[in-house]
Amino acid sequence: MDKDDLDELLDEVERKFCGKVSAACSDEKHNKRENKLGERSAATCEEPKSSISEDIDALLEELLEDDYSSSPPSKKRTFYNIMCCPVFIGGSSVTNGVGTATSKRSCDQLRCISCDFRVLMFDDSEWDASCDYLFLRNNMPDRHKLRAKLKKRKGLRAYACQCNWFSSSEAMDLRDQPQLRWVCGKHKD
Ligand SMILES: [Zn+2]
Ligand SMILES: [Zn+2]
Incomplete structure (x- = not known):
């Protein structure tokens, strides 16, 4: 699907859901399209964002584990006499x-x-x-x-x-x- 097809599809969707939109309101229509695209890109942005936070969680976990395993002296000082x-x-x-x-x-x-x-x-x-x-x-x-x-x-x-x-x-x-x-x-x- 190339960009023109996508535009057409979006237009069709708009026509279906915003039936009252006429050619006279092309500006409005254009803005709606922008919003839609904006939402889409926001949605695509969100995925890497959530996976980044997952990565951070995993990294933090790893760091914490590292902290426990690589620094026995501090563990020793905390838990042993x-x-x-x-x-x-x-x-x-x-x-x-x-x-x-x-x-x-x-x-x-x-x-x-x-x-x-x-x-x-x-x-x-x-x-x-x-x-x-x-x-x-x-x-x-x-x-x-x-x-x-x-x-x-x-x-x-x-x-x-x-x-x-x-x-x-x-x-x-x-x-x-x-x-x-x-x-x-x-x-x-
Ligand atoms: Zn002593
Ligand atoms: Zn004694």
């Missing part, structure tokens, strides 16, 4: 967080595998020499009661579980303190 390696304790000036070989942050999620208590920390404090196993046994984990055997000591940080205690002045690898059965209890990040 992180452990210190190695595990550090430190003085009160040592930043708490996840310890690594290059970032000596003191673990603030310590847990004792011997008594199964969470290790408590007291900044700018040191355990009094009179602190003993029985005291901890009776007062853990009441921070207020534990303070009875804590001394103010700027820069130090006092740690204790129910079976052991330690005062640290600087970042220290826990592997060097084998008497402390403390492990990183995992950090939510």
